[in-house]
Amino acid sequence: MGSKYFSSGKLPATNGADTGWLGVIGTVILSLLGSLLFWRKNKKEDES
Numbered sequence: 001m002g003s004k005y006f007s008s009g010k011l012p013a014t015n016g017a018d019t020g021w022l023g024v025i026g027t028v029i030l031s032l033l034g035s036l037l038f039w040r041k042n043k044k045e046d047e048s
């Protein structure tokens with residue numbers, strides 16, 4: 001099935017370059033969520 005890729009040393013094209021921006025967006029979203037949770041935790045501790 002996939003032996004033609006192994007014997008020729010070539011890999012199938014997966015369009016990996018087109019999905020690079022998804023990683024950037026994911027990193028930004030996770031950073032924003034993390035900082036929001038950190039900010040809320042610190043705000044709660046200040047109020048008590």
